Amino acid sequence: MASPKTARTPLMAGNWKMNLNHQEAVVLVQKLAWTLADKKHDYAKVEVVVVPPFTDLRSVQTLVDGDRLAVKYAAQDVSTQDSGAYTGEISAGMLAKLGCSYVVVGHSERREYHAETDEVVNAKAHKALAAGMTPIVCVGEGLEVRQAGEHVPYTLAQVDGSLAGFTPEQVADLVVAYEPVWAIGTGEVATPDDAQEVCAAIRSRIAETHGEAAAAGVRVLYGGSVKAANVGGIMTKADVDGCLVGGASLQVDEFGGICRFYDMPVL
Numbered sequence: 001m002a003s004p005k006t007a008r009t010p011l012m013a014g015n016w017k018m019n020l021n022h023q024e025a026v027v028l029v030q031k032l033a034w035t036l037a038d039k040k041h042d043y044a045k046v047e048v049v050v051v052p053p054f055t056d057l058r059s060v061q062t063l064v065d066g067d068r069l070a071v072k073y074a075a076q077d078v079s080t081q082d083s084g085a086y087t088g089e090i091s092a093g094m095l096a097k098l099g100c101s102y103v104v105v106g107h108s109e110r111r112e113y114h115a116e117t118d119e120v121v122n123a124k125a126h127k128a129l130a131a132g133m134t135p136i137v138c139v140g141e142g143l144e145v146r147q148a149g150e151h152v153p154y155t156l157a158q159v160d161g162s163l164a165g166f167t168p169e170q171v172a173d174l175v176v177a178y179e180p181v182w183a184i185g186t187g188e189v190a191t192p193d194d195a196q197e198v199c200a201a202i203r204s205r206i207a208e209t210h211g212e213a214a215a216a217g218v219r220v221l222y223g224g225s226v227k228a229a230n231v232g233g234i235m236t237k238a239d240v241d242g243c244l245v246g247g248a249s250l251q252v253d254e255f256g257g258i259c260r261f262y263d264m265p266v267l
């Protein structure tokens with residue numbers, strides 16, 4: 001596969017899920033920025049993104065703008081609609097106005113608890129991109145699918161559905177996050193080889209559907225019980241371009257360590 005990993009900037013995104021109010025958010029982002037500044041972190045070398053709840057975004061924006069931080073921020077979800085009578089929904093335009101760089105779409109918790117289909121995820125990804133943000137499109141199988149040995153075809157079907165209608169140029173700039181559901185919040189991390197198997201399959205599929213340039217550009221993340229202690233091994237894999245981190249992103253030292261993955265031991 002003609003896709004040297006070095007051509008892609010590693011991306012570490014911390015999905016806070018439904019944790020931390022706006023005051024706690026400011027404290028965490030400030031501490032994270034200080035921790036990384038101490039280490040003279042080069043944000044051009046490893047992109048750092050926090051993904052707080054919607055209610056925190058304005059405060060995070062104010063902090064990032066005011067202190068000129070290089071930390072980027074993202075939303076955890078977006079509406080399929082632009083505006084109107086959709087109580088409780090948040091539009092892509094609103095998130096772009098708040099300075100979000102990325103939007104997570106199709107997280108397994110949205111797929112499971114809100115019955116989001118690939119069609120819905122695809123519509124959300126299109127809205128994010130149209131508003132100038134980069135979708136982080138989540139895919140991944142549950143335990144039963146894994147045990148049946150169907151994890152690759154299952155995940156690739158989600159990739160096909162979620163990326164429908166994007167041009168090769170758009171796909172080259174997207175982020176896909178492979179998050180096996182059985183490894184989320186369980187402490188059950190996929191092995192680096194497990195992560196590589198599916199991330200490589202995703203890239204090959206994109207080469208087939210959108211061409212080699214799209215496959216070489218798209219960044220594929222791994223997510224599921226990533227910690228500072230195991231990130232080093234995961235990041236050695238040729239098709240893993242970063243991580244989508246849940247629990248460990250709420251702890252500054254952990255997430256700071258993950259962003260500095262190249263300083264971490266390879267286990």
Ligand SMILES: O=C(CO)COP(=O)(O)O
Pocket residue numbers: 015107179183184185186187223224225226244245246247248
């Ligand atoms: O769902 C995840 C990130 O989106 C992964 O969560 P954990 O890192 O807590 O397993």
